[in-house]
Amino acid sequence: MKKLINDPADVVVEALRGMAAAHPDRLRVDLEHKVVYRKDPIRQGKVGLISGGGSGHEPMHGGLVGLGMLDAACAGEVFTSPVPDQMMAATKEVDGGAGVLHIVKNYTGDVMNFEMAAEMAAAEAGTEVQSVVVDDDVAVQDSLYTAGRRGVGTTVLLEKIVGAAAEEGRSLAECAELAHKVNGNGRSMGMALTSCTVPAAGKPTFDLAEDEMEVGIGIHGEPGRQRLPLAPAKDVAAMLVEPILADLDFTGDAGAIVMMNGMGGTPLIELYLMYAEVAAILEKSGVTVARCLVGNYITSLEMAGCSVTVLKADDDLVGLWDAPVNTPGLRWGV
Amino acid sequence: MANLQAFTSWIADYAATVTEQADYLTDLDRAIGDADHGSNMRRGMTRAAELAGAEEFTGIDTYLKKVGMILVSNVGGASGPLYGTFFLRMAGAFAEVEDAGVEEVGKGLRAGVEGILARGKAEVGDKTMYDAWAPALEAFDTAAGSGSDLAGALAAAAEAAAKGRDETEGLVARKGRASYLGERSRGHIDPGATSSTLLLESAARTLA
Secondary structure, three states: OOOOOOOHHHHHHHHHHHHHHHOOOOEEEEOOOOEEEEOOOOOOOOOEEEEEEEEOOOOOOHHHEOEOOEOEEEEEEEOOOOOHHHHHHHHHHOOOOOOEEEEEEOOHHHHHHHHHHHHHHHHHOOOOEEEEEEOOEOOOOOHHHOOOOOOOOHHHHHHHHHHHHHHOOOOHHHHHHHHHHHHHHEEEEEEEOOOOEOOOOOOEOOOOOOOEEEEOOOOOOOOOOEEEEOOOHHHHHHHHHHHHHHHOOOOOOOOEEEEEEEOOOOOHHHHHHHHHHHHHHHHHOOOOEEEEEEEOOOOOOOOOEEEEEEEEOOHHHHHHHHOOEEOOOOEEOO | OEOHHHHHHHHHHHHHHHHHOHHHHHHHHHHHOOOOHHHHHHHHHHHHHHHHHHOOOOOHHHHHHHHHHHHHHHOOOOHHHHHHHHHHHHHHOOOOOOOEOHHHHHHHHHHHHHHHHHHHOOOOOOOOOHHHHHHHHHHHHHHHHOOOOHHHHHHHHHHHHHHHHHHHHHOOOOOOHHHHHHHHHOOOOOHHHHHHHHHHHHHHHHOO
Protein backbone atom coordinates (compact mmCIF):
# COMPACT_ATOMS: atom_id res chain seq x y z
CA MET A 1 0.00 0.00 0.00
CA LYS A 2 1.38 3.36 -1.07
CA LYS A 3 -0.57 6.23 0.46
CA LEU A 4 0.03 9.66 1.98
CA ILE A 5 -1.06 8.64 5.47
CA ASN A 6 0.34 8.23 8.97
CA ASP A 7 -1.46 5.45 10.84
CA PRO A 8 -4.26 3.78 8.82
CA ALA A 9 -6.46 4.00 11.93
CA ASP A 10 -6.23 7.82 11.98
CA VAL A 11 -6.95 8.60 8.31
CA VAL A 12 -10.49 9.95 8.75
CA VAL A 13 -9.84 12.20 11.76
CA GLU A 14 -6.60 13.52 10.29
CA ALA A 15 -8.33 14.34 6.99
CA LEU A 16 -11.10 16.14 8.88
CA ARG A 17 -8.45 18.10 10.75
CA GLY A 18 -7.12 19.16 7.34
CA MET A 19 -10.56 20.26 6.18
CA ALA A 20 -10.92 22.40 9.30
CA ALA A 21 -7.50 23.94 8.69
CA ALA A 22 -8.16 24.57 4.98
CA HIS A 23 -11.62 26.12 5.25
CA PRO A 24 -11.91 27.99 8.56
CA ASP A 25 -13.93 30.70 6.80
CA ARG A 26 -16.69 28.28 5.84
CA LEU A 27 -16.54 25.17 8.02
CA ARG A 28 -16.15 24.03 11.58
CA VAL A 29 -15.41 20.42 12.38
CA ASP A 30 -16.43 18.42 15.44
CA LEU A 31 -13.51 15.99 15.55
CA GLU A 32 -14.98 13.97 18.42
CA HIS A 33 -18.17 13.12 16.54
CA LYS A 34 -16.54 13.42 13.11
CA VAL A 35 -19.13 15.88 11.83
CA VAL A 36 -18.46 18.76 9.42
CA TYR A 37 -20.71 21.81 10.00
CA ARG A 38 -21.14 25.16 8.35
CA LYS A 39 -19.19 27.78 10.27
CA ASP A 40 -22.27 29.80 11.23
CA PRO A 41 -25.11 28.29 13.29
CA ILE A 42 -28.26 27.40 11.37
CA ARG A 43 -30.64 30.25 10.55
CA GLN A 44 -33.83 29.89 12.63
CA GLY A 45 -36.68 28.62 10.48
CA LYS A 46 -34.42 26.98 7.89
CA VAL A 47 -34.72 23.23 7.34
CA GLY A 48 -31.50 21.48 8.41
CA LEU A 49 -29.92 19.21 5.80
CA ILE A 50 -27.72 16.35 6.95
CA SER A 51 -26.00 13.69 4.96
CA GLY A 52 -23.22 11.31 5.73
CA GLY A 53 -21.71 8.01 4.85
CA GLY A 54 -18.44 6.21 4.75
CA SER A 55 -15.34 8.30 4.06
CA GLY A 56 -13.32 7.87 0.88
CA HIS A 57 -15.85 9.58 -1.43
CA GLU A 58 -14.49 13.12 -1.08
CA PRO A 59 -15.56 15.81 -1.74
CA MET A 60 -18.88 14.13 -0.86
CA HIS A 61 -20.15 14.72 1.82
CA GLY A 62 -17.97 16.99 3.98
CA GLY A 63 -16.86 19.07 1.00
CA LEU A 64 -20.49 19.73 0.10
CA VAL A 65 -21.27 21.51 3.38
CA GLY A 66 -21.91 25.23 3.08
CA LEU A 67 -24.28 27.91 1.84
CA GLY A 68 -26.90 26.46 -0.51
CA MET A 69 -26.05 22.85 0.23
CA LEU A 70 -25.62 20.71 3.40
CA ASP A 71 -25.68 21.97 6.98
CA ALA A 72 -23.80 18.97 8.31
CA ALA A 73 -22.03 15.85 7.06
CA CYS A 74 -21.26 12.83 9.25
CA ALA A 75 -18.08 11.00 8.31
CA GLY A 76 -17.84 7.27 8.89
CA GLU A 77 -14.68 5.20 8.68
CA VAL A 78 -13.49 4.60 5.11
CA PHE A 79 -16.38 2.93 3.23
CA THR A 80 -18.22 2.31 6.51
CA SER A 81 -21.43 4.01 7.54
CA PRO A 82 -21.24 6.57 10.34
CA VAL A 83 -22.88 5.56 13.62
CA PRO A 84 -26.15 6.85 15.13
CA ASP A 85 -24.35 8.98 17.78
CA GLN A 86 -22.93 11.14 14.99
CA MET A 87 -26.25 11.68 13.23
CA MET A 88 -27.92 12.37 16.62
CA ALA A 89 -25.36 15.06 17.46
CA ALA A 90 -25.69 16.62 14.00
CA THR A 91 -29.50 16.46 14.04
CA LYS A 92 -29.69 18.35 17.34
CA GLU A 93 -27.11 20.90 16.17
CA VAL A 94 -28.83 21.85 12.89
CA ASP A 95 -32.42 21.85 14.14
CA GLY A 96 -33.42 25.46 13.50
CA GLY A 97 -37.02 24.80 14.46
CA ALA A 98 -38.10 23.76 10.96
CA GLY A 99 -37.03 20.13 11.20
CA VAL A 100 -34.18 18.15 9.71
CA LEU A 101 -33.90 16.14 6.50
CA HIS A 102 -31.58 13.12 6.45
CA ILE A 103 -30.14 12.35 3.01
CA VAL A 104 -29.19 8.66 3.04
CA LYS A 105 -27.62 6.57 0.31
CA ASN A 106 -29.19 3.15 -0.07
CA TYR A 107 -26.68 0.84 1.58
CA THR A 108 -27.82 -1.55 4.29
CA GLY A 109 -25.48 -0.08 6.91
CA ASP A 110 -26.24 3.56 6.14
CA VAL A 111 -29.99 2.95 6.16
CA MET A 112 -29.89 1.06 9.48
CA ASN A 113 -27.66 3.60 11.24
CA PHE A 114 -29.70 6.60 10.05
CA GLU A 115 -32.91 4.77 11.06
CA MET A 116 -31.58 4.21 14.57
CA ALA A 117 -30.51 7.87 14.77
CA ALA A 118 -33.95 9.10 13.65
CA GLU A 119 -35.65 6.85 16.24
CA MET A 120 -33.32 8.13 18.97
CA ALA A 121 -33.66 11.81 17.93
CA ALA A 122 -37.45 11.56 17.99
CA ALA A 123 -37.42 9.86 21.40
CA GLU A 124 -34.79 12.10 23.01
CA ALA A 125 -35.00 15.57 21.56
CA GLY A 126 -38.37 15.63 19.82
CA THR A 127 -36.76 16.85 16.59
CA GLU A 128 -38.87 16.32 13.50
CA VAL A 129 -36.81 14.22 11.09
CA GLN A 130 -37.65 13.11 7.58
CA SER A 131 -35.45 10.94 5.41
CA VAL A 132 -34.83 10.39 1.75
CA VAL A 133 -33.02 7.25 0.64
CA VAL A 134 -31.20 7.71 -2.67
CA ASP A 135 -31.21 4.64 -4.93
CA ASP A 136 -30.25 5.65 -8.46
CA ASP A 137 -27.74 3.02 -9.65
CA VAL A 138 -29.11 1.29 -12.75
CA ALA A 139 -26.32 -1.32 -12.56
CA VAL A 140 -28.33 -3.07 -9.86
CA GLN A 141 -31.23 -5.01 -11.31
CA ASP A 142 -33.77 -7.25 -9.66
CA SER A 143 -34.20 -4.85 -6.76
CA LEU A 144 -37.37 -6.56 -5.55
CA TYR A 145 -35.45 -9.38 -3.88
CA THR A 146 -32.23 -7.58 -2.97
CA ALA A 147 -31.09 -4.62 -0.93
CA GLY A 148 -32.19 -2.54 -3.92
CA ARG A 149 -30.35 -0.08 -6.08
CA ARG A 150 -27.37 1.71 -4.58
CA GLY A 151 -27.24 5.41 -3.91
CA VAL A 152 -24.56 7.01 -6.07
CA GLY A 153 -24.18 10.14 -8.24
CA THR A 154 -27.70 11.52 -7.91
CA THR A 155 -26.88 12.16 -4.24
CA VAL A 156 -24.58 15.05 -5.23
CA LEU A 157 -27.20 16.66 -7.48
CA LEU A 158 -29.88 16.14 -4.83
CA GLU A 159 -27.79 17.79 -2.12
CA LYS A 160 -27.29 20.84 -4.37
CA ILE A 161 -30.93 21.17 -5.43
CA VAL A 162 -32.58 20.47 -2.06
CA GLY A 163 -29.91 22.61 -0.37
CA ALA A 164 -31.01 25.56 -2.52
CA ALA A 165 -34.66 24.88 -1.68
CA ALA A 166 -33.94 24.83 2.06
CA GLU A 167 -31.92 28.03 1.68
CA GLU A 168 -34.87 29.84 0.06
CA GLY A 169 -37.08 28.82 2.98
CA ARG A 170 -39.06 25.82 1.79
CA SER A 171 -40.61 23.66 4.52
CA LEU A 172 -39.43 20.22 5.64
CA ALA A 173 -42.35 18.57 3.82
CA GLU A 174 -41.55 20.51 0.63
CA CYS A 175 -37.83 19.70 0.87
CA ALA A 176 -38.58 16.01 1.43
CA GLU A 177 -40.99 15.93 -1.51
CA LEU A 178 -38.43 17.64 -3.73
CA ALA A 179 -35.74 15.18 -2.59
CA HIS A 180 -37.94 12.22 -3.52
CA LYS A 181 -38.63 13.80 -6.89
CA VAL A 182 -34.92 14.30 -7.62
CA ASN A 183 -34.19 10.72 -6.60
CA GLY A 184 -37.02 9.47 -8.82
CA ASN A 185 -35.71 11.47 -11.79
CA GLY A 186 -32.00 10.61 -11.45
CA ARG A 187 -30.11 7.59 -12.75
CA SER A 188 -26.42 6.64 -12.64
CA MET A 189 -24.00 4.01 -13.88
CA GLY A 190 -20.30 3.60 -13.12
CA MET A 191 -17.22 1.67 -14.21
CA ALA A 192 -13.69 1.02 -12.93
CA LEU A 193 -10.32 0.71 -14.62
CA THR A 194 -8.55 -0.13 -11.36
CA SER A 195 -9.50 -1.23 -7.88
CA CYS A 196 -8.80 0.80 -4.75
CA THR A 197 -7.20 0.07 -1.39
CA VAL A 198 -8.99 0.70 1.91
CA PRO A 199 -6.22 1.97 4.24
CA ALA A 200 -7.20 -0.37 7.09
CA ALA A 201 -7.22 -3.37 4.72
CA GLY A 202 -3.87 -2.55 3.11
CA LYS A 203 -4.51 -4.30 -0.21
CA PRO A 204 -6.75 -3.72 -3.23
CA THR A 205 -10.40 -4.71 -2.83
CA PHE A 206 -10.31 -6.63 -6.11
CA ASP A 207 -7.79 -7.36 -8.82
CA LEU A 208 -8.21 -6.14 -12.37
CA ALA A 209 -5.82 -7.17 -15.10
CA GLU A 210 -4.15 -4.54 -17.28
CA ASP A 211 -6.60 -5.24 -20.14
CA GLU A 212 -9.81 -5.54 -18.11
CA MET A 213 -12.46 -3.20 -16.77
CA GLU A 214 -15.30 -3.65 -14.31
CA VAL A 215 -18.67 -2.29 -15.42
CA GLY A 216 -21.49 -1.54 -12.99
CA ILE A 217 -19.41 -0.80 -9.92
CA GLY A 218 -20.63 1.11 -6.90
CA ILE A 219 -18.54 3.54 -4.88
CA HIS A 220 -16.98 1.19 -2.33
CA GLY A 221 -14.47 -0.65 -4.43
CA GLU A 222 -16.94 -3.49 -4.59
CA PRO A 223 -16.75 -5.40 -7.85
CA GLY A 224 -19.46 -4.67 -10.38
CA ARG A 225 -21.76 -6.95 -12.29
CA GLN A 226 -19.57 -7.60 -15.30
CA ARG A 227 -15.89 -7.85 -16.04
CA LEU A 228 -15.10 -7.03 -19.66
CA PRO A 229 -12.08 -6.49 -21.87
CA LEU A 230 -10.99 -2.86 -21.88
CA ALA A 231 -12.79 -0.93 -24.66
CA PRO A 232 -12.42 2.49 -26.35
CA ALA A 233 -14.00 5.45 -24.54
CA LYS A 234 -16.89 5.71 -26.97
CA ASP A 235 -17.90 2.11 -26.27
CA VAL A 236 -17.54 2.63 -22.53
CA ALA A 237 -19.74 5.75 -22.75
CA ALA A 238 -22.42 3.71 -24.52
CA MET A 239 -22.22 0.98 -21.84
CA LEU A 240 -22.86 3.62 -19.18
CA VAL A 241 -25.43 5.83 -20.89
CA GLU A 242 -27.60 3.24 -22.65
CA PRO A 243 -28.80 1.46 -19.46
CA ILE A 244 -29.62 4.89 -18.00
CA LEU A 245 -31.69 5.92 -21.03
CA ALA A 246 -33.38 2.52 -21.10
CA ASP A 247 -34.51 3.00 -17.50
CA LEU A 248 -36.18 6.41 -17.78
CA ASP A 249 -37.37 8.78 -20.51
CA PHE A 250 -35.18 11.87 -20.34
CA THR A 251 -36.53 13.63 -23.42
CA GLY A 252 -38.43 16.75 -22.46
CA ASP A 253 -38.33 20.50 -22.94
CA ALA A 254 -36.37 21.24 -19.78
CA GLY A 255 -33.74 18.64 -20.64
CA ALA A 256 -31.41 17.02 -18.16
CA ILE A 257 -28.70 17.86 -15.64
CA VAL A 258 -25.71 15.62 -16.34
CA MET A 259 -22.73 14.76 -14.17
CA MET A 260 -19.59 13.18 -15.61
CA ASN A 261 -17.93 12.04 -12.44
CA GLY A 262 -14.43 10.72 -11.82
CA MET A 263 -13.86 7.91 -9.30
CA GLY A 264 -10.77 9.59 -7.82
CA GLY A 265 -7.89 8.31 -9.94
CA THR A 266 -8.91 9.47 -13.40
CA PRO A 267 -7.43 12.69 -14.83
CA LEU A 268 -9.73 15.47 -16.02
CA ILE A 269 -8.47 15.07 -19.60
CA GLU A 270 -10.08 11.63 -19.67
CA LEU A 271 -13.25 12.85 -17.98
CA TYR A 272 -13.67 15.60 -20.59
CA LEU A 273 -12.99 13.11 -23.37
CA MET A 274 -15.64 10.84 -21.87
CA TYR A 275 -18.05 13.76 -21.49
CA ALA A 276 -17.79 14.47 -25.21
CA GLU A 277 -18.81 10.86 -25.93
CA VAL A 278 -21.64 10.98 -23.39
CA ALA A 279 -22.95 14.30 -24.72
CA ALA A 280 -22.94 12.91 -28.27
CA ILE A 281 -25.00 9.89 -27.27
CA LEU A 282 -27.46 12.07 -25.35
CA GLU A 283 -27.85 14.41 -28.31
CA LYS A 284 -28.45 11.51 -30.67
CA SER A 285 -31.08 10.17 -28.25
CA GLY A 286 -32.95 13.50 -28.13
CA VAL A 287 -31.88 14.43 -24.61
CA THR A 288 -30.96 18.11 -24.20
CA VAL A 289 -28.27 18.87 -21.64
CA ALA A 290 -29.55 21.82 -19.57
CA ARG A 291 -26.60 21.89 -17.16
CA CYS A 292 -23.54 19.73 -16.65
CA LEU A 293 -20.83 19.07 -14.14
CA VAL A 294 -17.50 17.40 -14.99
CA GLY A 295 -15.06 16.43 -12.25
CA ASN A 296 -14.47 14.32 -9.15
CA TYR A 297 -17.50 14.67 -6.88
CA ILE A 298 -18.34 11.20 -5.57
CA THR A 299 -15.20 9.14 -5.54
CA SER A 300 -13.94 5.76 -4.46
CA LEU A 301 -10.50 6.56 -3.01
CA GLU A 302 -7.84 6.24 -5.75
CA MET A 303 -9.95 4.15 -8.11
CA ALA A 304 -9.56 5.00 -11.78
CA GLY A 305 -12.86 5.04 -13.63
CA CYS A 306 -15.96 7.16 -13.94
CA SER A 307 -19.69 7.33 -13.55
CA VAL A 308 -22.44 9.12 -15.43
CA THR A 309 -25.51 10.59 -13.76
CA VAL A 310 -28.47 11.94 -15.71
CA LEU A 311 -31.24 13.85 -13.92
CA LYS A 312 -34.46 14.68 -15.74
CA ALA A 313 -34.95 18.39 -15.11
CA ASP A 314 -37.76 20.94 -15.06
CA ASP A 315 -37.68 24.71 -14.60
CA ASP A 316 -37.83 24.43 -10.80
CA LEU A 317 -34.88 22.02 -10.68
CA VAL A 318 -32.78 24.11 -13.08
CA GLY A 319 -33.57 27.27 -11.09
CA LEU A 320 -32.50 25.60 -7.86
CA TRP A 321 -29.40 24.21 -9.58
CA ASP A 322 -28.37 27.75 -10.62
CA ALA A 323 -28.90 29.22 -7.13
CA PRO A 324 -25.75 30.34 -5.27
CA VAL A 325 -23.64 27.67 -3.59
CA ASN A 326 -20.49 28.08 -1.54
CA THR A 327 -18.89 24.84 -0.39
CA PRO A 328 -15.30 23.55 -0.71
CA GLY A 329 -16.45 21.19 -3.47
CA LEU A 330 -18.99 23.28 -5.41
CA ARG A 331 -19.02 27.06 -5.69
CA TRP A 332 -20.87 29.44 -7.97
CA GLY A 333 -23.09 32.52 -7.87
CA VAL A 334 -21.41 33.98 -4.79
CA MET B 1 -25.01 -21.62 34.90
CA ALA B 2 -23.61 -18.35 33.63
CA ASN B 3 -23.20 -15.32 35.89
CA LEU B 4 -22.08 -11.77 35.10
CA GLN B 5 -18.45 -12.84 35.19
CA ALA B 6 -19.12 -15.54 32.61
CA PHE B 7 -20.74 -12.97 30.33
CA THR B 8 -17.76 -10.63 30.65
CA SER B 9 -15.51 -13.61 29.79
CA TRP B 10 -17.67 -14.23 26.73
CA ILE B 11 -17.20 -10.66 25.50
CA ALA B 12 -13.46 -10.75 26.23
CA ASP B 13 -13.08 -14.10 24.45
CA TYR B 14 -15.04 -12.89 21.42
CA ALA B 15 -12.99 -9.68 21.27
CA ALA B 16 -9.80 -11.76 21.27
CA THR B 17 -11.27 -14.07 18.62
CA VAL B 18 -12.33 -11.33 16.17
CA THR B 19 -8.98 -9.61 16.70
CA GLU B 20 -7.19 -12.82 15.81
CA GLN B 21 -9.55 -13.50 12.88
CA ALA B 22 -9.83 -9.87 11.70
CA ASP B 23 -7.79 -10.41 8.53
CA TYR B 24 -9.77 -13.55 7.66
CA LEU B 25 -13.12 -11.75 8.16
CA THR B 26 -11.90 -8.85 6.05
CA ASP B 27 -10.73 -11.25 3.33
CA LEU B 28 -14.19 -12.85 3.21
CA ASP B 29 -15.72 -9.37 3.00
CA ARG B 30 -13.28 -8.35 0.27
CA ALA B 31 -14.62 -11.12 -1.97
CA ILE B 32 -18.27 -10.05 -1.85
CA GLY B 33 -18.42 -6.79 0.09
CA ASP B 34 -16.18 -3.90 0.94
CA ALA B 35 -13.28 -5.34 2.89
CA ASP B 36 -13.98 -3.89 6.31
CA HIS B 37 -15.83 -6.49 8.39
CA GLY B 38 -12.77 -7.65 10.33
CA SER B 39 -11.44 -4.19 11.14
CA ASN B 40 -14.91 -2.96 12.14
CA MET B 41 -15.62 -5.90 14.45
CA ARG B 42 -12.15 -5.68 15.98
CA ARG B 43 -12.60 -1.97 16.72
CA GLY B 44 -16.07 -2.40 18.27
CA MET B 45 -15.35 -5.55 20.28
CA THR B 46 -12.09 -4.16 21.64
CA ARG B 47 -14.05 -1.22 23.07
CA ALA B 48 -16.74 -3.55 24.41
CA ALA B 49 -14.16 -5.76 26.13
CA GLU B 50 -12.66 -2.72 27.87
CA LEU B 51 -16.01 -2.06 29.61
CA ALA B 52 -15.67 -4.74 32.25
CA GLY B 53 -12.47 -3.23 33.63
CA ALA B 54 -13.64 0.37 33.38
CA GLU B 55 -17.08 0.22 34.99
CA GLU B 56 -18.88 -1.64 37.77
CA PHE B 57 -21.91 -3.56 36.56
CA THR B 58 -24.65 -4.87 38.83
CA GLY B 59 -26.38 -7.25 36.46
CA ILE B 60 -26.06 -9.26 33.26
CA ASP B 61 -28.78 -7.08 31.69
CA THR B 62 -27.10 -3.71 32.33
CA TYR B 63 -23.78 -5.11 31.16
CA LEU B 64 -25.12 -6.54 27.89
CA LYS B 65 -27.08 -3.33 27.26
CA LYS B 66 -23.87 -1.31 27.51
CA VAL B 67 -22.07 -3.78 25.23
CA GLY B 68 -24.84 -3.29 22.66
CA MET B 69 -24.62 0.49 22.85
CA ILE B 70 -20.83 0.39 22.49
CA LEU B 71 -21.17 -1.76 19.35
CA VAL B 72 -23.84 0.53 17.85
CA SER B 73 -21.54 3.49 18.49
CA ASN B 74 -18.26 1.99 17.35
CA VAL B 75 -18.69 -0.66 14.66
CA GLY B 76 -20.50 1.20 11.88
CA GLY B 77 -21.67 -0.44 8.67
CA ALA B 78 -24.55 -2.88 8.95
CA SER B 79 -22.73 -4.95 11.57
CA GLY B 80 -22.94 -2.18 14.19
CA PRO B 81 -26.74 -1.91 14.26
CA LEU B 82 -27.14 -5.69 13.86
CA TYR B 83 -24.74 -6.86 16.60
CA GLY B 84 -25.68 -3.84 18.73
CA THR B 85 -29.38 -4.66 18.48
CA PHE B 86 -28.60 -8.32 19.23
CA PHE B 87 -27.01 -7.46 22.59
CA LEU B 88 -29.56 -4.74 23.45
CA ARG B 89 -32.46 -7.14 22.92
CA MET B 90 -30.65 -10.02 24.61
CA ALA B 91 -30.10 -7.79 27.64
CA GLY B 92 -33.85 -7.48 28.06
CA ALA B 93 -34.16 -11.23 28.65
CA PHE B 94 -31.81 -11.11 31.68
CA ALA B 95 -33.66 -8.62 33.90
CA GLU B 96 -33.32 -9.86 37.51
CA VAL B 97 -31.36 -12.91 36.34
CA GLU B 98 -28.10 -13.47 38.26
CA ASP B 99 -27.31 -16.97 37.10
CA ALA B 100 -28.50 -17.85 33.63
CA GLY B 101 -29.20 -21.47 32.87
CA VAL B 102 -30.09 -23.14 29.61
CA GLU B 103 -33.63 -21.71 29.65
CA GLU B 104 -32.57 -18.10 30.25
CA VAL B 105 -29.72 -18.18 27.72
CA GLY B 106 -32.11 -19.71 25.17
CA LYS B 107 -34.57 -16.85 25.73
CA GLY B 108 -31.75 -14.34 25.51
CA LEU B 109 -30.43 -15.69 22.22
CA ARG B 110 -33.92 -15.79 20.75
CA ALA B 111 -34.64 -12.19 21.80
CA GLY B 112 -31.33 -11.10 20.29
CA VAL B 113 -31.95 -12.85 16.99
CA GLU B 114 -35.45 -11.39 16.81
CA GLY B 115 -33.75 -8.00 17.10
CA ILE B 116 -31.44 -8.87 14.20
CA LEU B 117 -34.47 -9.84 12.12
CA ALA B 118 -36.38 -6.65 12.99
CA ARG B 119 -33.39 -4.52 11.99
CA GLY B 120 -32.16 -6.46 8.96
CA LYS B 121 -35.37 -8.01 7.61
CA ALA B 122 -33.50 -11.02 6.27
CA GLU B 123 -34.84 -14.50 5.65
CA VAL B 124 -33.17 -17.89 5.66
CA GLY B 125 -31.28 -18.30 2.38
CA ASP B 126 -30.53 -14.61 1.85
CA LYS B 127 -26.83 -15.30 2.55
CA THR B 128 -26.59 -13.25 5.74
CA MET B 129 -25.71 -13.81 9.40
CA TYR B 130 -29.25 -15.12 9.86
CA ASP B 131 -28.26 -18.24 7.94
CA ALA B 132 -26.02 -19.09 10.91
CA TRP B 133 -28.43 -17.91 13.60
CA ALA B 134 -31.59 -19.68 12.41
CA PRO B 135 -30.20 -23.25 12.55
CA ALA B 136 -28.28 -22.39 15.73
CA LEU B 137 -31.45 -21.37 17.59
CA GLU B 138 -33.23 -24.48 16.38
CA ALA B 139 -30.35 -26.73 17.49
CA PHE B 140 -30.18 -24.97 20.86
CA ASP B 141 -33.89 -25.50 21.50
CA THR B 142 -33.79 -29.13 20.36
CA ALA B 143 -30.85 -29.86 22.67
CA ALA B 144 -32.46 -28.00 25.58
CA GLY B 145 -35.76 -29.80 24.95
CA SER B 146 -34.08 -33.19 25.14
CA GLY B 147 -32.45 -32.39 28.48
CA SER B 148 -29.05 -30.94 27.53
CA ASP B 149 -27.45 -28.54 29.95
CA LEU B 150 -26.22 -25.08 28.90
CA ALA B 151 -22.86 -26.46 27.72
CA GLY B 152 -24.54 -29.08 25.54
CA ALA B 153 -27.07 -26.67 24.07
CA LEU B 154 -24.44 -24.04 23.24
CA ALA B 155 -22.17 -26.66 21.67
CA ALA B 156 -25.07 -27.86 19.51
CA ALA B 157 -25.91 -24.28 18.54
CA ALA B 158 -22.30 -23.50 17.59
CA GLU B 159 -22.08 -26.65 15.49
CA ALA B 160 -25.33 -25.84 13.67
CA ALA B 161 -24.18 -22.24 13.11
CA ALA B 162 -20.95 -23.50 11.54
CA LYS B 163 -22.93 -25.72 9.20
CA GLY B 164 -25.23 -22.82 8.28
CA ARG B 165 -22.18 -20.64 7.71
CA ASP B 166 -20.62 -23.22 5.38
CA GLU B 167 -23.87 -23.48 3.42
CA THR B 168 -23.85 -19.75 2.67
CA GLU B 169 -21.06 -20.54 0.19
CA GLY B 170 -23.57 -21.97 -2.28
CA LEU B 171 -26.08 -19.14 -1.93
CA VAL B 172 -26.67 -16.00 -4.01
CA ALA B 173 -26.88 -12.96 -1.74
CA ARG B 174 -30.24 -11.19 -1.56
CA LYS B 175 -29.47 -8.74 1.26
CA GLY B 176 -26.61 -6.41 2.08
CA ARG B 177 -23.79 -5.23 -0.13
CA ALA B 178 -23.09 -8.70 -1.52
CA SER B 179 -26.52 -8.67 -3.18
CA TYR B 180 -25.19 -6.17 -5.76
CA LEU B 181 -23.01 -8.94 -7.16
CA GLY B 182 -25.96 -11.13 -8.04
CA GLU B 183 -24.79 -14.54 -9.27
CA ARG B 184 -21.15 -13.62 -8.61
CA SER B 185 -21.76 -13.73 -4.85
CA ARG B 186 -22.09 -17.53 -5.10
CA GLY B 187 -19.00 -19.51 -4.09
CA HIS B 188 -18.07 -17.30 -1.13
CA ILE B 189 -18.81 -17.77 2.56
CA ASP B 190 -20.76 -14.90 4.13
CA PRO B 191 -18.62 -12.80 6.50
CA GLY B 192 -21.54 -12.01 8.86
CA ALA B 193 -22.47 -15.68 9.18
CA THR B 194 -18.80 -16.32 9.97
CA SER B 195 -18.53 -13.71 12.73
CA SER B 196 -21.86 -14.91 14.17
CA THR B 197 -20.57 -18.48 14.32
CA LEU B 198 -17.45 -17.24 16.10
CA LEU B 199 -19.70 -15.51 18.65
CA LEU B 200 -21.56 -18.75 19.39
CA GLU B 201 -18.34 -20.79 19.52
CA SER B 202 -17.03 -18.24 21.98
CA ALA B 203 -20.23 -18.56 24.04
CA ALA B 204 -19.80 -22.33 24.14
CA ARG B 205 -16.27 -21.84 25.52
CA THR B 206 -17.15 -19.28 28.17
CA LEU B 207 -20.80 -19.30 29.24
CA ALA B 208 -21.22 -22.89 30.31
